[in-house]
Amino acid sequence: xxxxxxxxxxxxxxxxxxxxxxxxxxxxxxxxxxxxxxxxxxxxxxxxxxxxxxxxxxxxxxxxxxxxxxxxxxxxxxxxxxxxxxxxxxxxxxxxxxxxxxxxxxxxxxxxxxxxxxxxxxxxxxxxxxxxxxxxxxxxxxxxxxxxxxxxxxxxxxxxxxxxxxxxxxxxxxxxxxxxxxxxxxxxxxxxxxxxxxxxxxxxxx
Numbered sequence: 001x002x003x004x005x006x007x008x009x010x011x012x013x014x015x016x017x018x019x020x021x022x023x024x025x026x027x028x029x030x031x032x033x034x035x036x037x038x039x040x041x042x043x044x045x046x047x048x049x050x051x052x053x054x055x056x057x058x059x060x061x062x063x064x065x066x067x068x069x070x071x072x073x074x075x076x077x078x079x080x081x082x083x084x085x086x087x088x089x090x091x092x093x094x095x096x097x098x099x100x101x102x103x104x105x106x107x108x109x110x111x112x113x114x115x116x117x118x119x120x121x122x123x124x125x126x127x128x129x130x131x132x133x134x135x136x137x138x139x140x141x142x143x144x145x146x147x148x149x150x151x152x153x154x155x156x157x158x159x160x161x162x163x164x165x166x167x168x169x170x171x172x173x174x175x176x177x178x179x180x181x182x183x184x185x186x187x188x189x190x191x192x193x194x195x196x197x198x199x200x201x202x203x204x205x206x
Contacts, residue, residue, distance in 0.1 A: 053127060093114075126160045137184075
């Protein structure tokens with residue numbers, strides 16, 4: 001865990017650099033553990049409509065959990081930017097391999113002919129990424145506020161779970177008025193229940 005860095009910009013810079021230093025094998029191994037833990041949560045098991053982010057190279061990988069979710073009958077959507085706006089919308093995904101192509105900054109989004117936008121209020125579980133997180137569920141993203149704007153539109157009963165490598169957890173993140181916190185953070189070592197500020201026992205020892 002990183003300590004003694006305070007500004008959002010510094011946290012973003014330091015953690016992003018460390019995350020990008022992870023090897024492909026490390027990312028694959030840790031991501032597999034994280035998504036295995038996610039599948040065992042009540043939030044995932046009880047959810048019907050889930051929005052997953054589609055991971056970039058250095059993020060916790062989501063391709064396999066998306067495919068498994070589709071196989072077991074979950075309604076899966078992924079974020080898309082519509083009409084050049086800076087606002088996220090959930091678009092229903094049916095076939096991961098067929099329907100996605102690289103858009104801005106190499107992020108996979110549905111091709112235009114496969115865009116099936118739904119209301120954010122329909123979602124009961126949102127799985128999101130970030131660059132850094134603290135124990136209260138505060139999050140630092142890429143700095144554009146996409147998810148903070150989006151999360152203001154979801155149903156109040158929807159759950160928000162962040163997927164993170166352990167090295168992305170920091171002591172404290174400065175909070176702005178527009179920031180939206182998450183309910184849980186899942187790393188390869190533990191589940192952090194932020195709603196009650198309770199940290200579970202470590203799942204594996206290192």
